[in-house]
Amino acid sequence: MREVTGSRHDVVKGYCAACGAMVSRRFRPGPNGRPEATCPRCGSLERHRFLSLLLGSLSPELRDLDTVVEIAPSRQSKVLLDRLDARRRISLDVGHDSRDVDALACLTNLPLRDGSVDLLVCYHVLEHVPDDGAAMREIARVLSPRGIALLEVPIKVGVATEEDPSASPEERLRRFGQVDHVRWYGDDFDTRLADAGLASVRVTPPALVGESAVRWFRLMPHEVVWVVHPGQGSPSPLLPGDTGAGLGAAFDAVLADLATAQGRLARERDRAARLVAQRDRLRARLAAEQARRAAGVLTRLRRVVPL
Numbered sequence: 001m002r003e004v005t006g007s008r009h010d011v012v013k014g015y016c017a018a019c020g021a022m023v024s025r026r027f028r029p030g031p032n033g034r035p036e037a038t039c040p041r042c043g044s045l046e047r048h049r050f051l052s053l054l055l056g057s058l059s060p061e062l063r064d065l066d067t068v069v070e071i072a073p074s075r076q077s078k079v080l081l082d083r084l085d086a087r088r089r090i091s092l093d094v095g096h097d098s099r100d101v102d103a104l105a106c107l108t109n110l111p112l113r114d115g116s117v118d119l120l121v122c123y124h125v126l127e128h129v130p131d132d133g134a135a136m137r138e139i140a141r142v143l144s145p146r147g148i149a150l151l152e153v154p155i156k157v158g159v160a161t162e163e164d165p166s167a168s169p170e171e172r173l174r175r176f177g178q179v180d181h182v183r184w185y186g187d188d189f190d191t192r193l194a195d196a197g198l199a200s201v202r203v204t205p206p207a208l209v210g211e212s213a214v215r216w217f218r219l220m221p222h223e224v225v226w227v228v229h230p231g232q233g234s235p236s237p238l239l240p241g242d243t244g245a246g247l248g249a250a251f252d253a254v255l256a257d258l259a260t261a262q263g264r265l266a267r268e269r270d271r272a273a274r275l276v277a278q279r280d281r282l283r284a285r286l287a288a289e290q291a292r293r294a295a296g297v298l299t300r301l302r303r304v305v306p307l
């Protein structure tokens, strides 16, 4: 979508779904210098903004929640999950750092009752866990019959999962992208979930909101979230799969209109700036002319009346 820049006036740069507001300042770089990743208002990254949109899409299924669990929480995701107003919010992690968690626990041995969790969010954890099958079975165990898990892992398309829990830290960094990753998932991730008793559907930002809105919402087009339900069969009919949804087409139309309006506004501002510059040039010429005339009058005066 066309953006309006270079104006001394603030122009809306995008919409942040995490803080729920139009953003007129430029989005800041994110981890590894990723451009325009961080919302200048709330500090959210692309995945937090996508999570917020996903939670919105799933809201009919997320009413009257009993227990919501987040594994390895972040400050930004915590805010989004708190808004769901669940009766119980539990955050878990294997170790503690500056983030506040309710309990230390491993994903392969969750301190939660069978069928007790209505929503479980687990982003970028499974690639750290040596026995990820056990972790997936634990997720299947704790989810309630209506429960949903939102999972995110690093994945490569067109290849099988590559893993080696015994690899040295240097080798892990080289092969899996981080010293504490034990694998890089491939096309079989969905099958692994199914083997653990979890039905899943992949959701990407373009499939959920359309291509134009991906840029407007500052999302990553290639991000994938797995929306997971316990059991076999087809998961949520509310979410589109790989194909575009009516919602995406609607966003495209609205944003095309907005782009036209912004373009018109930019042209009007350019015109106003040109008129101001023209006025300033005329003023300067007028001032120069007045000075020249004043000097001429003075010279003539000197000739007539020696001063």
Ligand SMILES: [Zn+2]
Pocket (backbone or CB within 6 Å): 016, 017, 018, 019, 020, 039, 040, 041, 042, 043, 044
């Ligand atoms: Zn924000």
